[in-house]
Amino acid sequence: MLTLYGACAVTFMMLMYALESRGRGFVFAFACGCLLSSAYGFLAGTWPFGVVEAIWAVVACARYYSLRQAAE
Numbered sequence: 825m826l827t828l829y830g831a832c833a834v835t836f837m838m839l840m841y842a843l844e845s846r847g848r849g850f851v852f853a854f855a856c857g858c859l860l861s862s863a864y865g866f867l868a869g870t871w872p873f874g875v876v877e878a879i880w881a882v883v884a885c886a887r888y889y890s891l892r893q894a895a896e
Contacts, residue, residue, distance in 0.1 A: 826864070830861070830864040833863070833864050836853075836860065837854060837858055837860065837861050838857075840854035840856075840857050841854050841857075851884055851887055851888040854884050855880075856881075858881035858884055859878070861877040862875075862878040862881060865877055
């Protein structure tokens with residue numbers, strides 16, 4: 825089950841990354857995908873992967889908020 829969860833999380837994350845140019849909502853969805861992938865990394869015992877994905881989530885959230893402010 826954990827492997828299936830990880831595969832779904834990473835697939836979702838990469839799909840949202842590919843769609844980021846279509847709107848800032850996809851940037852936020854990418855950040856959520858990064859958090860899901862981070863959780864998988866920690867659950868699987870690969871904490872370096874979990875840490876890196878958590879950092880990517882923070883970067884994506886910052887990008888989302890900057891895009892949101894630019895749109896206002």
